[in-house]
Amino acid sequence: MIKKLTDQISVAPQIKPSELAELAAQGFRSIICNRPDGEGADQPVSMPQ
Template identity: 45%
Template sequence: MNTHLPIREIAPDVYVAPQLEPTDMAEVARLGFAAVINNRPDGEGGPEQPLNTAVQAAATAAGLNYQYLPVEGAYQSPEEIAAFGQLLAQVPRPLLCFCRSGARSTRLYMAATGA
């Protein structure tokens, strides 16, 4: 995968990245991703963090399936893990999940799949 985006594979057809910008969505689509899950709550990084609505609009314009499941960095509840598992079962692949650093999305994946 040739890209400037800091994308890391965590499972076949499942990747994670740190915070993505609306302007990154066209590149994500160009790379062949079918879906994006945003796990970062709005405002977590202060006013410089792009709002979910802006990222979602850009993802939709790029033809991506976009899901928003905001979870806190320090704790993911059993309900949030179950909701992430449901999204994993529903969204097309390859899938790119993002949060502040990619670690939270990785933890959610591991907890939801038992990996």
């Protein structure tokens, strides 16, 4: 799932909100989301209220 590009940058397909805790446990500290909110009714929002 996750592809390491450098020691500081990795890429991955869309992640689920339920995967965030595991990613944090693996040492990831920042996530950049390039998908727009509202793209689809079944898609999570980038900044939940």
